[in-house]
Amino acid sequence: MKAVAEKQVKNGVNVEALIGAREALSGAPAAARFNWKATSKWIGGTHSRTNIKGFFGLGQDQAHKTEFSFDMDHPEIFASEDKGATPVEMVLTGLAGCLTAGIAAVAQYRGIQLRSVTATLEGSMDIQGILGIDSDVRNGFDGVTVHFTVDADATKEQIEALVAQSQKRSAVYDILTNPTNVTVSVN
Amino acid sequence: MRTDVLVIGAGHAGLAMSRRLAERSIEHAVLERGEVANSWRSERWDSLRLLTPNWQSRLPGLGPAGEDPDGFRTMPETVSFLERYAKRISAPVRTHTQVTSIRRAEDGYAVATTRERWKARAIVIASGACNVPSVPAVASDLPPSIASLTPFQYRNPRQLEPGGVLVVGASATGVQLADEIQRSGRPVLLAAGEHIRVPRRYRGKDIQRWMDAAGILDARYDEVDDLERARTVPSLQLVGSDEGRMLDLNALAEIGVRLAGKLAGLRDGTALFSGSLANQAALSDLKMNRLLDAIDGWAAEKGIAAPAPERFAPTRIETSPPLSLDLEKAGVRTVLWATGFRPDYRWLDVPVLDRKGRLRHDGGVVADAPGLYAIGLPFLRRRKSALIDGAGEDARELAAHLAQYLGAQRAGIDFDMRSTMSGGTKLTSSVLSASTSST
Numbered sequence: 129m130k131a132v133a134e135k136q137v138k139n140g141v142n143v144e145a146l147i148g149a150r151e152a153l154s155g156a157p158a159a160a161r162f163n164w165k166a167t168s169k170w171i172g173g174t175h176s177r178t179n180i181k182g183f184f185g186l187g188q189d190q191a192h193k194t195e196f197s198f199d200m201d202h203p204e205i206f207a208s209e210d211k212g213a214t215p216v217e218m219v220l221t222g223l224a225g226c227l228t229a230g231i232a233a234v235a236q237y238r239g240i241q242l243r244s245v246t247a248t249l250e251g252s253m254d255i256q257g258i259l260g261i262d263s264d265v266r267n268g269f270d271g272v273t274v275h276f277t278v279d280a281d282a283t284k285e286q287i288e289a290l291v292a293q294s295q296k297r298s299a300v301y302d303i304l305t306n307p308t309n310v311t312v313s314v315n
Numbered sequence: 316m317r318t319d320v321l322v323i324g325a326g327h328a329g330l331a332m333s334r335r336l337a338e339r340s341i342e343h344a345v346l347e348r349g350e351v352a353n354s355w356r357s358e359r360w361d362s363l364r365l366l367t368p369n370w371q372s373r374l375p376g377l378g379p380a381g382e383d384p385d386g387f388r389t390m391p392e393t394v395s396f397l398e399r400y401a402k403r404i405s406a407p408v409r410t411h412t413q414v415t416s417i418r419r420a421e422d423g424y425a426v427a428t429t430r431e432r433w434k435a436r437a438i439v440i441a442s443g444a445c446n447v448p449s450v451p452a453v454a455s456d457l458p459p460s461i462a463s464l465t466p467f468q469y470r471n472p473r474q475l476e477p478g479g480v481l482v483v484g485a486s487a488t489g490v491q492l493a494d495e496i497q498r499s500g501r502p503v504l505l506a507a508g509e510h511i512r513v514p515r516r517y518r519g520k521d522i523q524r525w526m527d528a529a530g531i532l533d534a535r536y537d538e539v540d541d542l543e544r545a546r547t548v549p550s551l552q553l554v555g556s557d558e559g560r561m562l563d564l565n566a567l568a569e570i571g572v573r574l575a576g577k578l579a580g581l582r583d584g585t586a587l588f589s590g591s592l593a594n595q596a597a598l599s600d601l602k603m604n605r606l607l608d609a610i611d612g613w614a615a616e617k618g619i620a621a622p623a624p625e626r627f628a629p630t631r632i633e634t635s636p637p638l639s640l641d642l643e644k645a646g647v648r649t650v651l652w653a654t655g656f657r658p659d660y661r662w663l664d665v666p667v668l669d670r671k672g673r674l675r676h677d678g679g680v681v682a683d684a685p686g687l688y689a690i691g692l693p694f695l696r697r698r699k700s701a702l703i704d705g706a707g708e709d710a711r712e713l714a715a716h717l718a719q720y721l722g723a724q725r726a727g728i729d730f731d732m733r734s735t736m737s738g739g740t741k742l743t744s745s746v747l748s749a750s751t752s753s754t
Contacts, residue, residue, distance in 0.1 A: 157670070270635075271634075271635060285601065285604065285605075288597070288601060289601050289605075292594055292597045292598045292601060293598075295591070295594040296594065296598060301591070301594075302591075304590065305576070305579075305589045305590035305591045306579040306580075306587075306589045306590075306591075307579055307580050307582070307587050
């Protein structure tokens with residue numbers, strides 16, 4: 129398990145920095161409080177755009193190097209203009225990004241060289257919920273499946289452990305599998 | 316009253332410490348709030364047997380125990396075993412003496428109890444790791460019509476109302492209670508977060524025999540990758556059973572126990588469960604297989620004759636485990652919190668607890684408080700530290716440190732608690748490593 133020092137593995141994740149952060153933050157838990165932020169604007173129809181730039185962490189305001197912009201819309205079969213991915217697809221995007229980053233970080237720490245990591249995600253939904261046809265049907269996903277294909281210098285069990293550990297430490301996996309209080313206000 | 320060392324608690328750890336101090340002729344007393352082995356008498360359910368076989372209670376100075384080495388003691392048997400041990404080693408136990416306060420005083424500590432007041436030059440806290448059931452905050456959201464029980468209050472299924480039972484937690488306590496409550500005719504839903512599956516018997520031997528022989532239980536606290544993790548790892552899914560049965564989620568599902576993910580919240584009488592059960596089961600299977608791989612590797616290397624290695628079918632989880640349950644509608648009458656235990660240090664008036672209320676110590680040496688020691692906590696100095704079997708070696712090392720401390724103190728020499736552990740120990744903070752090492 130001490131492979132970081134013993135074996136040169138390049139997955140492009142700075143594990144020493146992550147370990148350093150963990151050590152520093154266990155001594156200063158207040159700095160571990162982060163607020164992630166997004167601003168969103170209606171464009172027209174079902175089309176909206178969300179921008180991501182600033183966030184709060186390590187006790188102060190922080191910012192991404194550049195601003196990121198995401199268009200969301202619905203496909204034409206919903207009588208929309210399809211100018212972006214659907215919001216629920218963005219949720220899958222978040223889950224894929226989080227689990228994949230986790231796999232890379234855990235692999236780096238364990239000294240496992242990755243060659244490729246691909247994921248296929250599906251979120252299944254009965255849209256009778258969002259259309260208000262049947263109030264017994266929930267609006268959201270009734271299940272999410274993620275299938276990873278990982279090519280790495282590792283045994284099957286080691287790869288399974290990478291994938292399992294990335295779920296254990298994933299923020300988006302936690303957000304999807306556990307309830308979260310959501311407070312929406314308006315002025 | 317005055318002595319050199321006060322040991323707080325006359326359980327297996329305090330008694331082993333007493334023996335090690337006696338071996339060095341260090342004057343001491345053992346203060347016990349109740350009787351010897353108090354927690355084993357009063358804070359355990361009726362059917363519980365030790366999770367370790369009888370051979371694995373090797374206490375210093377015990378001598379031959381005269382019991383079936385492969386049996387598992389009941390609680391009354393455990394109590395009388397420890398009573399016999401206390402007598403055998405002539406431990407200076409003062410029963411019915413509850414400590415109400417320990418504070419620093421010149422040359423040591425002032426100890427207030429429900430009987431005498433004491434002064435001691437050093438203290439060994441041996442009051443146990445499981446004094447208080449840890450119940451999550453969501454318990455307060457439970458509808459008042461549903462009974463809420465901790466394992467300290469639970470004795471047997473007959474005390475429960477007829478009807479369904481939600482058991483929260485799937486470590487040793489949770490799986491044992493789910494098993495006997497389901498068998499009593501009360502349908503159980505088991506909410507399982509992180510848990511560790513192991514077979515009771517493997518390749519013809521008890522799993523503890525393998526872990527002991529292969530040195531897994533001897534792993535030292537200053538050698539593990541992630542000590543924080545090692546100290547908080549859940550207890551193995553084991554039951555002390557002469558039939559050697561495996562009590563995992565598959566065994567529980569077979570008798571009709573329903574499985575859900577970790578209890579994530581309670582909202583208007585509805586329990587909400589995490590959707591992470593499949594991954595928790597996968598992590599558990601992987602951990603078990605890594606343990607079995609380690610055992611097989613060791614057995615092959617040593618040429619141990621044993622039946623062929625085997626692997627167990629993966630944990631079976633239904634495709635869509637329940638995510639929520641309206642407790643009253645589902646007929647749940649009782650919630651049992653098998654969510655772990657923690658020590659109680661309310662009487663310790665020395666600032667040595669971390670922000671989560673845990674004792675800051677380096678292998679049982681409380682560096683911030685000269686002359687203060689602890690024993691009997693999870694992974695205190697080695698993996699087996701919390702087992703009866705782990706107390707003897709930890710006590711030997713701590714007694715050596717303590718003797719040096721007392722000697723230096725008597726000679727008026729400044730003594731750095733951090734400096735002189737036998738075996739060159741490191742401070743815990745330097746052993747921190749990423750949580751990514753934990754599976």
